[in-house]
Amino acid sequence: MSDLQIVNASKTYGTVGVLNQVNLEISSGEFVVFVGPSGCGKSTLLRMISGLEEISSGEIWLDGRVVNDVDPAKRGVAMVFQNYALYPHMTVFDNMAFSLTMAGAPKKERMERVEKAAEILRLGHLLDRRPGQLSGGQKQRVAIGRAIVREPKVFLFDEPLSNLDAELRVQMRAELVQLHAKLKSTMIYVTHDQIEAMTLADKMVVMNGGVIQQVGRPLDLYDDPNNKFVAGFIGTPKMNFLNARVAQVFDDRVVLSQIGGTDTGILEVPFHQFDQSIKEVQIGVRPEHVRILGNVEPSASMPVTVALVEELGDMTVIHTDLPNGERLTAQSHGGRYAGIANACATVDATHVLVFDREGNRLRGAKLS
Amino acid sequence: MSDLQIVNASKTYGTVGVLNQVNLEISSGEFVVFVGPSGCGKSTLLRMISGLEEISSGEIWLDGRVVNDVDPAKRGVAMVFQNYALYPHMTVFDNMAFSLTMAGAPKKERMERVEKAAEILRLGHLLDRRPGQLSGGQKQRVAIGRAIVREPKVFLFDEPLSNLDAELRVQMRAELVQLHAKLKSTMIYVTHDQIEAMTLADKMVVMNGGVIQQVGRPLDLYDDPNNKFVAGFIGTPKMNFLNARVAQVFDDRVVLSQIGGTDTGILEVPFHQFDQSIKEVQIGVRPEHVRILGNVEPSASMPVTVALVEELGDMTVIHTDLPNGERLTAQSHGGRYAGIANACATVDATHVLVFDREGNRLRGAKLS
Amino acid sequence: MSDVANMEVSVARSKATGTRRASEARRRISDATVWTVLKWTIAICVAIVAIFPLWWMFNVVFSEPGVPVSINPRLYPTSISAGLRNIAIIFTETGYLRAYYISVVYTLLTIGGILLVSSMAAFEFALFDFPGKKIMFAIVMLSLMVPKAVTLVPTYLLTVQLGWLNTMQGLVVPGLASAFGLFMLVQFMKSLPTEMIEAARLDGANHFQIYLHVVLPLSRNALVTLAILTFMHTWGNFSWPLIVAPNPTMYTVGQVVGLFNAPYSHTTVDIAMTANLLAAVPPLIFFLIFQRQIVEGIASSGSKG
Amino acid sequence: MSARVTKTTPHYLMLLPFMLLFAVFFLYPIVSGLIYSFFDWAGAQPTTFVALENYTKVLNSRNFNKAASNLLLYVSITVPLGLTIAFCLALLVDSFSGFWAKFFRSAFFMPVVMPLFLAATIWRWMYAPNFGLLNTILGWFGFESVQFLNNVNTMLYCLIAVDVWVSAGFNMVIILAGLKNVPKHYYEAARLDGANKLQQIFYVTIPSIRPVLFFVVTYSLISALQVFDVPWLLTGSSFAEYGGRANTLLFPVMDIMGRGFGAVKFGQAAAYGFMLTALIIAVTAVMFALRKKVGEV
Amino acid sequence: QEKVVLDYWVYSDFAQGEALKLQQSFISEFEAKHPGVKINIAGKGDDDLLTGQIAGAASGTGPDVFMNSTSAGAALVQAGALKNVYEDWMAMPQEYRDQFNKDLIAMCTPKPQTMYCLPYTGFGSFMFRNLTVLKEAGIDPATPIKDWNDWVAQMEKVKAKGKYGIPDMTQVWGSFLNIYSGIAEPNEWGADFEKKKTLINPDKYAKTAELFVKMKPYSTGTSINDQATRDLFISNQLAFYINGPWANPPFEQAAKNSNLKYDWVLIPGAHEGKNGGVQGYEFIGVAPKKNAKLAWEFAAYVTEKQQMVRWAAALGRYNSNQASLTDPAVASHPLLAITYKAAKTALFNKPPFFSGVYPNSYWSAITDNASAIEDGNMTPEEGAKKLIEELNEILSDG
Numbered sequence A, B: 001m002s003d004l005q006i007v008n009a010s011k012t013y014g015t016v017g018v019l020n021q022v023n024l025e026i027s028s029g030e031f032v033v034f035v036g037p038s039g040c041g042k043s044t045l046l047r048m049i050s051g052l053e054e055i056s057s058g059e060i061w062l063d064g065r066v067v068n069d070v071d072p073a074k075r076g077v078a079m080v081f082q083n084y085a086l087y088p089h090m091t092v093f094d095n096m097a098f099s100l101t102m103a104g105a106p107k108k109e110r111m112e113r114v115e116k117a118a119e120i121l122r123l124g125h126l127l128d129r130r131p132g133q134l135s136g137g138q139k140q141r142v143a144i145g146r147a148i149v150r151e152p153k154v155f156l157f158d159e160p161l162s163n164l165d166a167e168l169r170v171q172m173r174a175e176l177v178q179l180h181a182k183l184k185s186t187m188i189y190v191t192h193d194q195i196e197a198m199t200l201a202d203k204m205v206v207m208n209g210g211v212i213q214q215v216g217r218p219l220d221l222y223d224d225p226n227n228k229f230v231a232g233f234i235g236t237p238k239m240n241f242l243n244a245r246v247a248q249v250f251d252d253r254v255v256l257s258q259i260g261g262t263d264t265g266i267l268e269v270p271f272h273q274f275d276q277s278i279k280e281v282q283i284g285v286r287p288e289h290v291r292i293l294g295n296v297e298p299s300a301s302m303p304v305t306v307a308l309v310e311e312l313g314d315m316t317v318i319h320t321d322l323p324n325g326e327r328l329t330a331q332s333h334g335g336r337y338a339g340i341a342n343a344c345a346t347v348d349a350t351h352v353l354v355f356d357r358e359g360n361r362l363r364g365a366k367l368s
Numbered sequence C: 001m002s003d004v005a006n007m008e009v010s011v012a013r014s015k016a017t018g019t020r021r022a023s024e025a026r027r028r029i030s031d032a033t034v035w036t037v038l039k040w041t042i043a044i045c046v047a048i049v050a051i052f053p054l055w056w057m058f059n060v061v062f063s064e065p066g067v068p069v070s071i072n073p074r075l076y077p078t079s080i081s082a083g084l085r086n087i088a089i090i091f092t093e094t095g096y097l098r099a100y101y102i103s104v105v106y107t108l109l110t111i112g113g114i115l116l117v118s119s120m121a122a123f124e125f126a127l128f129d130f131p132g133k134k135i136m137f138a139i140v141m142l143s144l145m146v147p148k149a150v151t152l153v154p155t156y157l158l159t160v161q162l163g164w165l166n167t168m169q170g171l172v173v174p175g176l177a178s179a180f181g182l183f184m185l186v187q188f189m190k191s192l193p194t195e196m197i198e199a200a201r202l203d204g205a206n207h208f209q210i211y212l213h214v215v216l217p218l219s220r221n222a223l224v225t226l227a228i229l230t231f232m233h234t235w236g237n238f239s240w241p242l243i244v245a246p247n248p249t250m251y252t253v254g255q256v257v258g259l260f261n262a263p264y265s266h267t268t269v270d271i272a273m274t275a276n277l278l279a280a281v282p283p284l285i286f287f288l289i290f291q292r293q294i295v296e297g298i299a300s301s302g303s304k305g
Numbered sequence D: 001m002s003a004r005v006t007k008t009t010p011h012y013l014m015l016l017p018f019m020l021l022f023a024v025f026f027l028y029p030i031v032s033g034l035i036y037s038f039f040d041w042a043g044a045q046p047t048t049f050v051a052l053e054n055y056t057k058v059l060n061s062r063n064f065n066k067a068a069s070n071l072l073l074y075v076s077i078t079v080p081l082g083l084t085i086a087f088c089l090a091l092l093v094d095s096f097s098g099f100w101a102k103f104f105r106s107a108f109f110m111p112v113v114m115p116l117f118l119a120a121t122i123w124r125w126m127y128a129p130n131f132g133l134l135n136t137i138l139g140w141f142g143f144e145s146v147q148f149l150n151n152v153n154t155m156l157y158c159l160i161a162v163d164v165w166v167s168a169g170f171n172m173v174i175i176l177a178g179l180k181n182v183p184k185h186y187y188e189a190a191r192l193d194g195a196n197k198l199q200q201i202f203y204v205t206i207p208s209i210r211p212v213l214f215f216v217v218t219y220s221l222i223s224a225l226q227v228f229d230v231p232w233l234l235t236g237s238s239f240a241e242y243g244g245r246a247n248t249l250l251f252p253v254m255d256i257m258g259r260g261f262g263a264v265k266f267g268q269a270a271a272y273g274f275m276l277t278a279l280i281i282a283v284t285a286v287m288f289a290l291r292k293k294v295g296e297v
Numbered sequence E: 001q002e003k004v005v006l007d008y009w010v011y012s013d014f015a016q017g018e019a020l021k022l023q024q025s026f027i028s029e030f031e032a033k034h035p036g037v038k039i040n041i042a043g044k045g046d047d048d049l050l051t052g053q054i055a056g057a058a059s060g061t062g063p064d065v066f067m068n069s070t071s072a073g074a075a076l077v078q079a080g081a082l083k084n085v086y087e088d089w090m091a092m093p094q095e096y097r098d099q100f101n102k103d104l105i106a107m108c109t110p111k112p113q114t115m116y117c118l119p120y121t122g123f124g125s126f127m128f129r130n131l132t133v134l135k136e137a138g139i140d141p142a143t144p145i146k147d148w149n150d151w152v153a154q155m156e157k158v159k160a161k162g163k164y165g166i167p168d169m170t171q172v173w174g175s176f177l178n179i180y181s182g183i184a185e186p187n188e189w190g191a192d193f194e195k196k197k198t199l200i201n202p203d204k205y206a207k208t209a210e211l212f213v214k215m216k217p218y219s220t221g222t223s224i225n226d227q228a229t230r231d232l233f234i235s236n237q238l239a240f241y242i243n244g245p246w247a248n249p250p251f252e253q254a255a256k257n258s259n260l261k262y263d264w265v266l267i268p269g270a271h272e273g274k275n276g277g278v279q280g281y282e283f284i285g286v287a288p289k290k291n292a293k294l295a296w297e298f299a300a301y302v303t304e305k306q307q308m309v310r311w312a313a314a315l316g317r318y319n320s321n322q323a324s325l326t327d328p329a330v331a332s333h334p335l336l337a338i339t340y341k342a343a344k345t346a347l348f349n350k351p352p353f354f355s356g357v358y359p360n361s362y363w364s365a366i367t368d369n370a371s372a373i374e375d376g377n378m379t380p381e382e383g384a385k386k387l388i389e390e391l392n393e394i395l396s397d398g
């Protein structure tokens, strides 16, 4: 029921445009995550949906009606703030019951609804405390509880976990997944933590500079990004981007050369009907598709200098420099780094993405 | 030259003990990282070394003399604070030169030393600015610069990167590594970020509850932790801990059963001369040593229910529940999760760690 | 057929939403404008009430002489030259300039002294622990509650014993240990980050240098606020100069104005008002110059109460 | 031991100037005032010890009850009223931004800057019967002229109006500063929860700035209990005659000044002063106790 | 030879303009006669003068020679600010002593062998009349006002023209006395500090209060000290204004600038032949300090006839040196003439001087009572009875 459509929404502060012609459809029950670098407009978009921020142009439809001018409290949305915004002078109960108090709900109803929410979040024993007496994770849960009590059609979360420590974040993430499964409400979630985004989202919205870059399932974005920004933004360590020349074009593949400025840097990338007019491209390779080899030099490998090795237990990240100064990062699992300084790198050509000079993804023609 | 010894150091606030009989040796030029959960006493220990905090009992030796009563400024240590503690009313130059000004150094010397430090940190063009006009990373560098100018024997860092965003942290981490390589001073670094600890440390000190749990090279701690705390604290996703019964003891291995409360949960763990009196143990298995298989049920595999799957692109984390309710997390790379709900898990017995009921590591006798 | 019906329905609905939206928007706009108009009206009215007296006095000074003042509300100045003449009379025929000088010196020395002495004490009370701190601070705070009227004479007798009658130090020194100033600065300094002070300690700054190079500059807003309040208080202080500096060569502006305001004074209203107005000018200027800092300064001092 | 001493020495050195001046010019006069309050003391004349006579004389004097009840009434109106108005003004200024916020802030603060004798002169004129501004305005509406400052029913309220006018700006600025520190998210959360503007003020603003309010209330109380110059000037008082018609604007500090310099009974004045001090300390203590009870956030 | 410096404190209006010039010439004359003596004059507002003298007496650092109102004399005696100058006085030639107003000398000598000061300047109050208003009301200013009834009748006529008759005379004790003196005798005013009883005559007080009630409809509601009252007079809205000679300068200026037409007459009394009015005096006193001898000489010098003649002639101000007032240079001054006339029948402001300090609520009790009667809260008789009780109580309270 609670479908949300954002149509051509823009937002300007004075003359500064913050959001530019945003279009987005969110269906009922979906868990949507907005990601993007700081200042890209995630919070602004969220706040426009909540009604806390006015919309400069365009429309927001909720359940089939335009809500541009509807009071925030009447939109049926609830918001969980980054720093929780719990009222420090009220008990947990009063915090959670606040919206009901404002609506003048009778005491009995307040008790019931708060207790129900408290049960879902296992907050029952904390209802008499003040926020100051709670741990970070508990505060977080109270903030969510306050939203649940309102029984909103749409939950909005603005980086709700960013104030928690790593362990608690993992835990709360799992709780959020369960909560979504239980309540089945639409949830919109802002974060700039990728892992959060990937693990939580049904649908991930990647934004940059006030523009939506790509919308899709997390793994689709990971495997098949539309542009360099999305490709680079998703995945840690970050995807490697290398310049390459188009050497030869075949019907089902393209041969790229001069990778890393080396003559041996040649890749045959599967590609259906590459546009012959393009001579210069950038390729994107994820670190897990790069292999660093000892001093052996097989053909089609590039000589690299190891700059920094980060051994993180199971995973080893090796930062290397190519002869032309480009950085190439490789990631491997299980083994331990042997301690070589000069090495060779090979790239798995089947996982290489090709971008044009502007950073847009070049895709092979669909086979009909 | 700048060896540091901490001998039986304790710290109490009133009646509350915060550090308990800490002993630690740090050799000249080492990069030592203190890790541990919040409140475990990392900062307190660091501040005791700096002299900002008085030591309740025990001794701190620096370069062969006891410095317990030496003024902080005269210990030859420099500290970089979490929130930088730059003086907002002074320019970057004045901030960096402050210690020299206090020491009454002539202008020329101040200029020279500040410029040298600024060069190392690429701050040359910022010397006239005030801290308010700097970005987070730049402030961070100024704070380090202020320390460098003093040419200290020991650098102390208290979570210097925790206020930065993820990308900047990665970058600053690399810079710190280079700085250490360049200056070759002793550096002591407090963090509760594991990745930071693992990538930076020559020697890692894991603390909990005011007690040092283990000291060693990061990978040694990862592979060979002394106790459950260290094992669980290092590594993400966290190590799995499962209860087990000692079924049979051989000279070079021990057979554990009832893992996950299942009859098929049997592991033969290589172990030299297991103490026969122990009947109940806990085993620790890192997620990368757990494999989740489809519905096939080979012997020595345990039936599990998949609770949550987190697909992070290259890596997939599968949280499962064992029949006795224990959680078992597995991690795999490259592949994508097939979407099964009931599955089987196997554990790589060669990588299993054994702990007693108190959480202390049980180690096989050394082969003489 | 059914398609057509559907279409009609949807058209009707969109019309309905259209009109409802329009009316909602109108209501919102009118609500907003009512609120805005109300807000501005109140703000302007209060501003008038607040500024009017000064404006009125200005008009009285700059008005045609001889026109009764109180029954012809002066809403605007009528004669600039008369005002200038009044000012000239004040400056040439009375000791006003000298009083200005005395008052300015008195005020500035007091400000300087209070800022120095109480910031040093506040530095200790706010940032460090040492034996006797609590009791000393409590006694100082208690003194805030003793009315000035009680201590006026004993303080005066003491000052006389020191031989400071009719001297600048007699005016200034007894007022320097301001409990209010100390209280304000302590509240402010409590909010300074301790790391800043620790960093300075590590940098080799001694106790006094930390105060001088770190804490003082960081307390700038609070110091400015205290300076403004002290300015106003000292400039308006009447009873102390009156008894401790009775010699005309030491008259402050307040005392000179007091001469004009005396019931049996021969002067006419406009001259008396001119004297009053001129007395208001320095605090006004001081305030206008520094008013930006006052909010931040008071903020951090007030918030901890 | 000696290490400890040298460690704490700098603290005392820094405190020395203040504490020395304080001890000499505040503590000593207070203590000697306290001693004099037990003596019959008329300036230079030899003083005789009279034990508690000064205190009993003050307590039994005709004016004491009047001054005390005036003070009670005055404080119980002017403090809440003044703070409410200051609070509203702070909200008002807070709702503006940029130039106008600064403008109104400065404008509202203006009365604080103005010397008091000036303010009093002008207010006396505003209150004047028949031709004063207020009566002129009342006249437009057909009301009879009110002798604001000479009518026992209006005098106190006239004083309170001036008092509020004088002090509102100061309190406003402090409250305003407190308002700026309230995280915006609280208001947004409350808006989403359906709280209207008024509810936001009661449920968010006031609780959030409680420490500031505490400061303002306490300070206002202490100052109001020592009220002196405004009623003194407003009633055109002199040492011979003060307090206005029927002593309606007679307050303890005025009486202290009058007894001291008018009747030359400094012993009584001091005794009076210390009784007032005791009251102020009691009120302040109650305030602190209340704060403890409500609990600090 | 060491220079002796004497501090000489006067009211602020003595240290302004014309008056200051004259004072300074007295000083330089005196200095010329006494080489090595320097006199510093300082002007002070009323309360400031008292405060400074009391504080100065307490610390022994007050002025050497100073003036104040005789009504503040008792307080200064109590504070120990005044030296007993009886012997110095008696040492002066008889001729000098005869110059002074006998009543005042008696007032300055409250006890045998105890004299606290020399009487100095003074004032008598009278009534300013706005001739324009009177003309409009059809009143001939040339016909003297017979008595209170006549007076009230005039006010009624003034009021009929929409003008005001008189300021509210109950607000300040001085203006009250200006009316009461129109019916009371000198021994019916002030207090007896021995018996702790007020001397006010209740019947006469009640009569006075009756007059207040009658005048109320014609009153401006403002006190005589309010700026508004003077402004009303200047702008031809007010017929009668009662005050001392110091109120004249603004009127004089208005007469020049805006054609104010006014004159002055004695304050009408309750019946024909009786006039109201208040006389008050400033004294010049000497502090019990090292240079008291010189200070006395200076005090004696400025109060001497020669100086007082110049003073009166230049400023038109009254003084207590009777001899000076009869000097032809002085008698012709119109303001002085009326003051002189007024003082003959006027009551002293707060007698007796130099003996008892009036408790601070004494004076306000009177004005409060009068106001209450004027407002109709009590009948004059009730009020009078109550007032006497109240004042006696205040006096015995101390």
Ligand SMILES: Nc1ncnc2c1ncn2[C@@H]1O[C@H](COP(=O)(O)OP(=O)(O)OP(=O)(O)O)[C@@H](O)[C@H]1O
Pocket (backbone or CB within 6 Å): A013, A016, A018, A036, A037, A038, A039, A040, A041, A042, A043, A044, A045, A192
């Ligand atoms: N009130 C405002 N006035 C002007 N610009 C604003 C305002 N609020 C936000 N902006 C600008 O709008 C842009 C988007 O802000 P927004 O808060 O939506 O970013 P975000 O994506 O949530 O970033 P973050 O991850 O840091 O929270 C930023 O560049 C910000 O500077």
Ligand SMILES: Nc1ncnc2c1ncn2[C@@H]1O[C@H](COP(=O)(O)OP(=O)(O)OP(=O)(O)O)[C@@H](O)[C@H]1O
Pocket (backbone or CB within 6 Å): B013, B016, B018, B036, B037, B038, B039, B040, B041, B042, B043, B044, B045, B192
């Ligand atoms: N001044 C103090 N008085 C009392 N207890 C203190 C004081 N300072 C610190 N503690 C306590 O000492 C313990 C250790 O504090 P410390 O700051 O060293 O922890 P930490 O390991 O640095 O934690 P974090 O990662 O949160 O910074 C904490 O439990 C803290 O509450």
Ligand SMILES: [Mg+2]
Pocket (backbone or CB within 6 Å): A042, A043, A044, A158
């Ligand atoms: Mg945001």
Ligand SMILES: [Mg+2]
Pocket (backbone or CB within 6 Å): B042, B043, B044, B158
């Ligand atoms: Mg810490």
